[in-house]
Amino acid sequence: MARRATITLDLRRLVGRWSLRAADHTGRFTFLVLDMLRGVAEWRIYLPRTFEQAQQVGYGSLFIVLLVAGFAGAVTSLQTGYQFTGTLPLYYAGAVISESMILELGPVLTALILAGRIGARYAAELGSMRVTEQIDALESLGRSPITHLLMPRVFAGILVIPALTMFANATGIVVGFFTAKGSLGLTYADFEYGARYFFRPLDLWYSLVKSYCFAAAATVIPCYLGFNAQQGAEGVGRATTTAVVSASVSILLLDVVITQLLLGVK
Amino acid sequence: MIQVINVSKRFLHNIVLDGVSLEVRDGETVALLGPSGVGKSVLLKHINGLMKPDAGDVIVDGLSVPRLKRKEIQQLRSKIGYVFQYGALFDSMSVYENIRLGITDETCANDDGYCNDRVKECLRLVNLAPDVAEKYPAELSGGMKKRVGIARAIAGAPKYLLYDEPTSGLDPVNADVIDALIERLRDELGVTSVVVSHDVRGSFRVADRVALLWQAKIRADGTPEQVLASQDAAVQQFLERDLEMGLIQAEGEARAKRGA
Numbered sequence: 001m002a003r004r005a006t007i008t009l010d011l012r013r014l015v016g017r018w019s020l021r022a023a024d025h026t027g028r029f030t031f032l033v034l035d036m037l038r039g040v041a042e043w044r045i046y047l048p049r050t051f052e053q054a055q056q057v058g059y060g061s062l063f064i065v066l067l068v069a070g071f072a073g074a075v076t077s078l079q080t081g082y083q084f085t086g087t088l089p090l091y092y093a094g095a096v097i098s099e100s101m102i103l104e105l106g107p108v109l110t111a112l113i114l115a116g117r118i119g120a121r122y123a124a125e126l127g128s129m130r131v132t133e134q135i136d137a138l139e140s141l142g143r144s145p146i147t148h149l150l151m152p153r154v155f156a157g158i159l160v161i162p163a164l165t166m167f168a169n170a171t172g173i174v175v176g177f178f179t180a181k182g183s184l185g186l187t188y189a190d191f192e193y194g195a196r197y198f199f200r201p202l203d204l205w206y207s208l209v210k211s212y213c214f215a216a217a218a219t220v221i222p223c224y225l226g227f228n229a230q231q232g233a234e235g236v237g238r239a240t241t242t243a244v245v246s247a248s249v250s251i252l253l254l255d256v257v258i259t260q261l262l263l264g265v266k
Numbered sequence: 267m268i269q270v271i272n273v274s275k276r277f278l279h280n281i282v283l284d285g286v287s288l289e290v291r292d293g294e295t296v297a298l299l300g301p302s303g304v305g306k307s308v309l310l311k312h313i314n315g316l317m318k319p320d321a322g323d324v325i326v327d328g329l330s331v332p333r334l335k336r337k338e339i340q341q342l343r344s345k346i347g348y349v350f351q352y353g354a355l356f357d358s359m360s361v362y363e364n365i366r367l368g369i370t371d372e373t374c375a376n377d378d379g380y381c382n383d384r385v386k387e388c389l390r391l392v393n394l395a396p397d398v399a400e401k402y403p404a405e406l407s408g409g410m411k412k413r414v415g416i417a418r419a420i421a422g423a424p425k426y427l428l429y430d431e432p433t434s435g436l437d438p439v440n441a442d443v444i445d446a447l448i449e450r451l452r453d454e455l456g457v458t459s460v461v462v463s464h465d466v467r468g469s470f471r472v473a474d475r476v477a478l479l480w481q482a483k484i485r486a487d488g489t490p491e492q493v494l495a496s497q498d499a500a501v502q503q504f505l506e507r508d509l510e511m512g513l514i515q516a517e518g519e520a521r522a523k524r525g526a
Contacts, residue, residue: 038336129356136316137354141422142343142370144336 032146032224036154039147046151053156057118058164064117065110065164066171072105073097073172077179090186094194097176102207106169108255111214114161115247119222122153123243126226127236135227150223157219158212165211206262213258217250267292268313268426268460273322275308282308284482285322290475295452295459297469300479301504306462307351307430309479313460314346314428315339326426344370347419347457351431353411355403361414362399365389368421388417391454392447409440416447420455427451429461433468441468448472466505470494478504 039046080096126149129135135145173195180186222243229239268290275283282305290296300306311317312324315331324331329342347368355364365385369375374384386396392413403411412432419427429448433441445468452459452472463469469476470490478486478493478501486493486501493501 132352132357133350133354134356136311137348137350137356137418138367139316140314140343140346140348140350141368141418142340143367144340 028228029224032150032227033220035144035146036151039144039151042144042147045144045147046155049148049152050155050159053152054159057114057156058160061114061117061160061164062167065113065168068109068113069101069106069168069172070175072109073101073174073176074179076100076105076172077176078183081180081184085184090184091190091194091197093180093184093186094177094191095198096194097180097191098173098195099198099203101169101172101176102203104255104259106172107165107207107210107214108251110165110168111161111211111218111251112248114157114164114215115218115222115251116244118157119218119243119247120240122219123222123226123229123240124236126150126153126223127229127239130227130229131232131236145227150227153223154216154219158215161215161218162208162211165207169207209262210255210258213254214251217254218247221247221250267325267327268458269323269325270309270312271323271325273309273312273319273324275305275312275317275320281482283312283319286479286482286484287322288477288484288487290458290460292458293456294474295448295461295472296475296477297461297463297473298477298479299463299466299469299504302464304479305482306464306479310348310428310430310460310462313426314343314348344422345425347422347424347427349412349415349419349427349429349432351434353403353415355411355414355418357403359402360399361389361401361403361406364403364414365399365418365421368418370422384421385417388421391420391451392417393443409436409443412436412440412444413447416444416451420451420457423455425458427457427459429459429463431462431464433463433465441465444468445471480504 076097077093080093084092084096126135129149135149138145138148177186177188177191180191181188225239225243225246226236229235268288270286270288272285272287273283274281274285286309288296288298288309298306298309308317312319313326313331315324315334318332326342327345329338331339331342334342355361356367359367362385365388366375366381368388369381369384374380385399389396389398394410394413394417398406398410398414403414406414416429416432432448433444436444448459448461449472451457461469461472473490475488476486476490476493477484480500486496486498488496494505496502
């Protein structure tokens with residue numbers, strides 16, 4: 001009886017603690033986003049830094065994004081061949097490869113790679129700045145850390161991730177075609193016919209809308225967690241890990257939500 | 267003038283400040299003493315609005331700091347130089363860029379000529395050679411980092427200077443250099459200063475007034491002579507222990523000199 005009471009009490013405490021923590025995060029996150037919206041007018045401060053960050057993030061991530069997209073295109077092509085050969089006309093491969101890359105693989109894989117790559121970087125950079133009092137120092141100099149540190153990072157991501165997604169889409173489709181050509185003997189004319197047959201210009205917009213939403217998740221969440229890091233090196237490590245996990249999970253959740261919305265639109 | 271009025275602050279169950287009051291008059295240097303972890307830095311962060319009190323008020327230049335809006339607090343902060351315990355230099359920026367960031371006036375900050383001259387002047391004031399400007403924080407010693415931190419804090423010609431443990435982690439020789447620097451800045455710039463420290467010897471050297479923070483309250487407040495003469499057991503205990511450490515260090519230095 002006593003044990004049961006303890007377990008119930010612990011459960012209540014646990015739920016209470018989790019609820020408080022969730023409310024705390026929600027409040028802080030909302031204030032951070034509001035502060036960022038308030039800082040939009042101060043473009044003279046964040047714009048030059050945004051381009052600096054975008055250059056670093058864009059160039060640095062291009063190779064890995066294209067590599068992964070290329071492999072994704074190749075695997076999609078091989079699996080399509082494995083499943084459809086003999087049952088469907090060959091030109092269907094063109095449709096499957098291009099549509100899978102544009103609607104799903106391009107945006108999601110790019111966002112997941114960048115959630116790991118720049119998400120970890122942002123959280124670690126801002127976390128280190130927080131625990132070494134550099135953010136406090138910036139504030140004490142009358143400068144806003146939101147416009148000096150956070151907005152350039154977030155905007156750089158929002159600028160670069162959709163562009164990288166488009167490159168990833170193109171690379172995946174091209175590699176997918178060459179793989180299909182090698183393994184299935186698919187001709188360019190068949191591939192193009194299949195790709196064009198099912199393609200709607202709106203698909204590209206979907207891809208772009210998805211990538212913008214993913215970009216926001218892959219940058220704002222790590223920035224928030226790094227900005228609020230505490231307790232020295234351990235805190236920075238925790239913030240970095242949490243940032244990558246939270247950003248990745250958010251991207252996957254957003255993927256479901258946006259896909260449902262997009263299908264509804266269709 | 268800086269007025270801390272009945273300020274209380276707690277972190278979860280830990281009461282750090284409990285109705286603390288302190289007044290720093292214009293041109294005065296006040297040393298805030300106390301053991302490590304007692305809340306001296308927390309009190310300092312209340313003065314420039316990096317932290318908000320749970321209760322009480324902090325008034326700087328006639329303005330209630332906790333009630334200021336974002337823009338207003340940014341304007342007030344440009345009048346307050348803050349020297350951080352470990353320098354808090356921006357490690358991705360050179361010393362020049364760090365100090366330049368301390369120039370808070372928008373017009374001056376965009377004038378390259380003014381900034382170059384000001385950075386040189388600040389380096390001179392903290393006894394650093396002009397070529398240090400090109401270095402990065404990782405290339406500097408602990409003492410140099412502290413001095414660059416001070417240079418950055420004075421770059422905007424502030425009215426108030428807040429020092430958070432300016433001599434902690436330094437050897438006695440470098441600590442003396444920093445203490446001499448605080449004295450010099452007070453005399454040359456006429457700033458109002460609050461020096462947070464647990465180094466009694468150095469604080470008594472630089473301060474016009476000394477306050478002792480002990481168990482979340484101000485336990486003593488007066489001139490160095492008045493505080494030294496205090497009969498309060500806690501005050502005596504703190505002073506004796508720290509002065510004893512000072513004597514041991516001085517003896518060690520003398521022995522090292524004899525050996526050399």
